[in-house]
Structures are given as structure tokens and as C-alpha cells.
Amino acid sequence: MPAKAKTPRKTTRKTTRRRGPAEPRGPQPGETAVDPSDPSVAGMAERVRKAGGAVLGAFKDPYAGSPLMLASLPLKAVEATPFQRDLSRTHAQRLAGAIGAAGLFLDPVIAVPGEERFWSPNGRHRLAAAKQLGMRSVTALIVKDEALAYRILALNTEKAHNLRDKSLEVIRMARSLAKEEPRTPEREQATSFEEPYLLTLGIAYEARGRFAGSSYTSMLRRVDRFLDDTLPKALRQREQWAQRLMDIDDRVAEIVKKLQEMGFKSPYLRQLVVARANPVRWIPLKRGEQKPPMPIGEALTRMTASVRKFDVKSVRPQDLALVAAVSSSED
Secondary structure, X not given: OOOOOOOOOOOOOOOOXXXXXXXXXXXXXXXXXXXOOOHHHHHHHHHHHHOOOEEEXXXXXXXXXXXXXXXXXXXXXXEEOOOOOOOOHHHHHHHHHHHHXXXXXXXXXXXXXXXOOEEEOOOHHHHXXXXXXXXXXXXXXXXXXXXXXXXXXXXXXXXXXXXXXXXXXXXXXXXXXXXXXXXXXXXXXXXXXXXXXXHHHHHHHHHOOOXXXXXXXXXXXXXXXXXXXXXHHHHHHHHHHHHHHHHHHHHHXXXXXXXXXXXXXOOOXXXXXXXXXXXXXXXXXXOOOOOOOOOXXXXXXXXXXXXXXXXXXXXXXXXXXXXXXXXXXXO
């Protein structure tokens, strides 16, 4: 009996969609240069001259074609925006040393024209280093759009922001905008603020410079959302949430102290207590989650109740080992 011929197995090839480059946009290289007397930049050029500076050139932004200007400005005519993170003297000194060793100040600061001076939304440390080195002027890339001062955070590569730096800068930005645009809803500034929980944490950091914000980020990320209220009203609401968060943290600190007295010496004690009190800890995370699993007010109420009834005798050494492993993987 002849052997049965084998039917060739069908192979299904997985087709993966490759994302290609976007459609070409922006000016061609030969179209980039702009005469400083052109109406699109003439106003900026006049501001530079009034400040005692000199226009070095003007050009179109290679992405959107917006007019930009490169100028040399007197150092005293440029200041860092007031809502930026605090100056790190160590970083400024290190930067001054690096510039001195290289013999060149290569990175222009970004500047936007204000009423009396130019504001730099991302050059605090470079300006401090320039003053330390005794420089008379600084090279600036001037952007006509003043609103950029509130959108620069995502582009800031001068020094990586830690959670405290970023939260403080965002809340300072929000307070400044609340004065300038009091009728603007908080939600409309979502791009500037990046994440809603940064606003809540920023208020806590204002009150307590050493607040353990990273311990609460996992919970806040799930329940905090931008508000439809105007900026001033939204800030008042967030101040209440931040106070409740700090009250929770006070109770967490008491629990940590009791655990330490029982002999636990792990640096992850706070993370363990907060993780157990996290009301959304066991709620599955849905892909593209937009609606929070519960309102932030309810989450804070549940968390307060959890820390009040926390049983220190239920903590075991292996629990801390698990928290340490999770924290390390997240880092």
C-alpha cells in the first residue's frame, strides 16, 4: 500500500506594519535664512537692540518654519523664569568649571521676550555659571512665542529632573499661569504640566522639601486627573488633596518608626506601608486607561483608613524582600 503523501503545512507569515518617516515638512536649507529686517523678526530685533544686545542672525525653525533669532544679550538682561526648579550650586559650579576648561560657552540659552527683560525657561544653571565666570554677555536663541516658557519642561536636557525638581517646577508654573490666565481651565494646560499628579506632589514638596513623593506616585498616577476647573480653583482643590496626602505620610512615618523599633532596618519600610495602604493596588490596570478606577478623594479616604488600622505585627521579612525587588525593577 503506497505511503500517504504528506500535505505541506501552511505557514502563516506574520506581517508587521513598519512605521515610516512622516511626510516631509519645514523649510528647505536654502529657505531657512531670514533677514533681521524682515517684518516677522523686526520686533524681536528691536527688543534685542533696546536691551543692549546684538542680533547675530535669524532663521526659520526646521520643524514648523517659525521665525527664530540668535542674539548676544547682556547677561544682566536675561533671567531664569521664576517657576524653574531651584538652583543647584554644585551643578552650576561644575558647569562653570567645564566651560572654563573647554574655553568655550557653546550652548545658547533659550529666551523669550518679557515686559522688561528676556526670560530663559531652561538656562538657570548656564546663567549662574556665566555669572560665576564673569561673562559680560550670553548667546541666546530667542523665540517670539512667550508661551514657550510654559512648554519647555519636556525639552529640558540641561540636567535630568528628579521627581521633586519636576513637581516643584510644574506647581510654580501653575501658580504663575493662575495669575496670568485665571479663567483658563487646568485641563487646557495639560501639555505644559505633563502629568496631573505632579501638581499635587508639587504642593506637598512646597510644604515639605524632603517629602517622600516617589512612594505615592504609583497610586496618584492611577487616580489623579486634570481638572475642568479654572486654574485658581483647581489649585485650591489640589492644596486640600496635598494636605491629606501629607497627613497620610505622617501616619506612615509613625508606622515606620514602630517597625524600626521592632528590629526592621530595611530602607523599603515606607514603600511597604504605602503599598499595603494603596487602595488601587489590586485593581487591574487597563490598557489606555483614561477613567480612574476611583476618584482621588475616595482613594485618599480609603488610604487614610488603611494606615489607621495598619497592623505592624503582620509585617514579615519576606514582605520587605518582595518590595525591594519590585522597587529595583521599577528603578
